[in-house]
Amino acid sequence: MAEETRLLKGNEAIAHAAIRYGADGYFGYPITPQSEIMETLMDEQPWETTGMVVLQAESEVAAINMVYGGAGCGKKCMTSSSSPGISLKQEGISYLAGTELPALIVNVMRGGPGLGTIQPGQADYFQAVKGGGHGDYRVLTLAPASAQEMADHVALGFDLAFKYRNPAMILADGLIGQLMEKVTLAPQKPRRTEAEIRKECPWAALGKPADRAPNIHTSLELDPTVCEQHNLRFQAKYKAAEENEQRYEELCCEDAEYLIVAFGAAARISQKVVETARKEGVKVGLFRPITLWPYPITRLNTYKNKVKGILTVELNAGQMIEDVKLAVECKVPVAFCGRMGGSIPTPQEVYDALKELSLRV
């Protein structure tokens, strides 16, 4: 398949991108608003073309453990779900981190808590970037804000996961998942052969040749001193990711007096606010984190003495705002504008919040 531009939902873009990236396996369980990912994969039947395995599991728990099994063999495996299903996957994500296995998890967030709603939300921010499962671990977290980025982040997510031997997550929301936009899909990449996997991932459990020790994937270590050594290794890896992988996009930030910080659907709404405000002469810029972990602290920090105030816009009660405050060391006022439970703020609501902030500072 050559490069191709199509009109796709964000969810569909993920499915097509996974096939074209040369992913080895997808394991999932239906849940709104992301079911199009597995539906598209089943419709495309990639097992007939690239050999990619697609399987509908009996639960989210089984699906993430299938991903864990495939990851242990050095295969590029992914799963997708939405908020309640992602909660069920947390044990598996902790095991992936604890065994240092790479995998891609997609969360197309809906409003919560509990069953919540099927409308878009961003209330799983804390869960994604602060841990989620048990133990000291981090998940490389990407926040797409367009159908194009849904496709692009599949490749980026897998690449980062294998670079750091750590789970990566695409933290999208129901709006970005359902949004239909023009998407340019990359040309088909071949799936790696077993010989290539053995070379690139010498840790892969693909059967033990006579000339090497067994490859064993386990997160169990009863000796606390050894277990701590493992943790120190993980932390060093996370530090390297924090130093090398901070990603963001800036819109009209050069001369900005006010900054809006938002990701995903909230960033799309905020983009409109920047346009409106600029027309009215208000110098506002949009800072959009693309990696939520590692958070783009280094760049955001440079605004602490440049802008008069920062408005954080989220589809939750205010979660990322804590990282924004840390990034600017609370040296500039940081206000919040958000809606919860599947509701989305209008550009006018955000603009009003911005004006209110400007009157305060």
Next chain:
Amino acid sequence: MENIKKSENIVFEKPRLINDTPMHYCPGCTHGVAHNLIASVIDEMGLAETTIGIAPVGCAVFAYKYVDIDWIEAAHGRAPAVATAVKRLSPDKMVFTYQGDGDLAAIGTAETIHACNRGENIAIIYINNAIYGMTGGQMSPTTIVDMKTATCPYGRNVALNGYPLKITDILVPLEGTCLVTRESAHTVAAIKRTKKMIRKAFENSLAGKGTSIVEIVSTCTAGWKMTADQANKWMVENLFPAYPPGTLKDI
């Protein structure tokens, strides 16, 4: 001494794939025998370089320390899901799970039933000793009525705890299973039969016939607070009536 070591004089030796790591299992525990049988079958079938084992949570969590093949240690109960992906992504490999009754018949019930129902081409070796050994001898789903454990100190009470789960019987009518058998390892004859069934399970997996389950009714000397000899006798007298050895399905 040198005469004794001559190959024609050797009547028993450690399977080649069992390494020299001292086992943590208690004297009289069935796990050691079961490990030896699996290691022998893998070696005899020439599968040492193409087998991937999926270890459980429980006493056998450390199975990967003793048998020199590639292993993935699964979260509690999830071994059949892990094995599903490993096998589907590499259909030419031999993939088996090794699970206890707590792992397979309590927390992993859904994964067990659905992997079997899909007819995954894997072998499941199921050690049933009717107790949680690793955590100190608590009641398991297969603990028999009136049997005393740390969490049913007055004996398993049906009104309080329900009935022992005969999960192997539940797997028989599933169309994805090709071999469902209940074995033991307390006599030379039983050990030979169990080995034969493990081999058959492995052959079925390679032939793509579906899921094979070999239950091994086992002892837990520490959990049952018995000597090895007492445990074997108690197993025959008390566990066999609830879990009678024999092949339930072989197609």
